[in-house]
Amino acid sequence: MIKNLSHTTIYVLDQAKALDFYTNKLGLEIRTDMPMGDDNRWLTVGPRDQPELEVVLYKLQPGGMLDEAAVGHLRALLEQGVMGVGVWETDDCRAAYEELTAKGVEFISPPQEQFYGIEAIVKDGCGNWFSLTQHTSPAA
Helix, strand or coil: CCCCCCEEEEEECCHHHHHHHHHHHCCCEEEEEEECCCCCEEEEEECCCCCCCEEEEEECCCECCECHHHHHHHHHHHHHCCEEEEEEECCCHHHHHHHHHHCCCEEEEEEEEECCEEEEEEECCCCEEEEEEEECCCCC
16 A cells, blocks of 8 residues: 655754755755745755655645644654654764764764664754664674
8 A cells, every 4th residue: 555655754943944954964955846825835855865755844834634732742842852752874873973963963972882783862952852873784
């Protein structure tokens, strides 16, 4: 039935700042940037090597399925830094950590050994966090 995931959404407080972070700091490419009403746009980014995936940088504001109360709750969660948004994979987590730290990217935790590989936790400028993971082969 389900073939693949084509789009996923990250709530952001400021689309321009989010776009800068995800493209200029993380190196994702812009897929779509179209005006969508007053002070909003359909803005998607994605990894260069994964053209079938688009990440929507969705400005957190009332409309569609979000009323004022929902926006308030989501904003509070973003500001508390508890909105995890997924896992980005890398071939070398420690090198990526060094490169991104030099660019001013905030990490909640540096690279650490986990049972599935090496993981660092990154925080974007809106309060979202995600794992940056390098998968390693299990020890024999």
